[in-house]
Ligand SMILES: Nc1ncnc2c1ncn2[C@@H]1O[C@H](COP(=O)(O)OP(=O)(O)OP(=O)(O)O)[C@@H](O)[C@H]1O
Ligand SMILES: O=P(O)(O)OC[C@H]1O[C@H](OP(=O)(O)OP(=O)(O)O)[C@H](O)[C@@H]1O
């Protein structure tokens with residue numbers, strides 16, 4: 458197969474580092490020397506294109522790139538015909554409406570007749586329409602949070618993560634209109650060889666993500682407690698249980714999910730587990 462999967466990633470910005478890290482964790486090696494806008498992988502039929510994030514959905518729709526990594530906010534705002542094939546779990550943020558801190562706010566209806574500055578006119582107008590509110594939208598491409606203080610608009614609608622940009626510009630968050638994270642997008646109806654390469658890449662991405670969400674756990678426990686502990690550590694199929702060289706004791710090996718880690722650790726300690734070791738997993742094939 459000579460086909461090469463073209464992957465579009467952001468050249469420099471909030472998505473760049475995590476996008477390249479993910480591709481590397483999938484075992485794909487490439488050289489991304491400074492200023493390089495295109496690079497070929499050395500051990501996977503892929504080429505990486507370094508682009509402005511706003512241009513990525515368009516390139517994927519046109520087939521210039523087969524797949525791309527962008528924020529869901531940018532993908533949906535672009536209204537391009539692309540498939541959001543897999544959420545990637547990084548660059549989590551929200552698109553929110555903010556108003557000057559001193560202004561009282563009770564509901565979205567308070568914004569009726571007001572002006573809002575944003576880089577996301579489509580997402581904003583859909584939200585306003587859904588709520589039967591009519592506003593004047595000022596589209597600007599950056600430094601949106603400055604708008605109320607220079608008299609450009611009454612409110613803003615922009616990306617919020619920690620909220621510190623809103624805060625340092627005298628604004629408060631009043632409505633979350635969209636929640637976003639990085640997503641892999643693909644062209645509609647990819648030709649079979651590219652779909653096959655995308656499937657291989659997705660298989661690797663899922664293994665990397667599963668490994669990040671789980672830890673390998675080893676512990677010692679009284680043999681009589683195994684059933685109770687297994688209940689909290691079901692493992693991928695079932696935990697491994699081996700006798701210890703001490704009568705009435707065994708060693709139990711399993712995986713534990715990051716999300717309920719502390720809660721379950723407490724429960725297995727109460728059930729008699731001792732000498733608990735928790736180890737990161739590098740890849741996890743389900
Ligand atoms: N503060 C943040 N925390 C988390 N994710 C964010 C944050 N700001 C932006 N993002 C996400 O990262 C994406 C890229 O943000 P960035 O600020 O790098 O975009 P940009 O300035 O438009 O970049 P480009 O120069 O490529 O056009 C956003 O579309 C959003 O999905
Ligand atoms: O809630 P916070 O944690 O403060 O993050 C929100 C800010 O982050 C992004 O800007 P960024 O810093 O990427 O700068 P840019 O808009 O110039 O790209 C976004 O446009 C917000 O301004």
Ligand SMILES: [Mg+2]
Nearest residue numbers: 509510511512
């Ligand atoms: Mg951009």
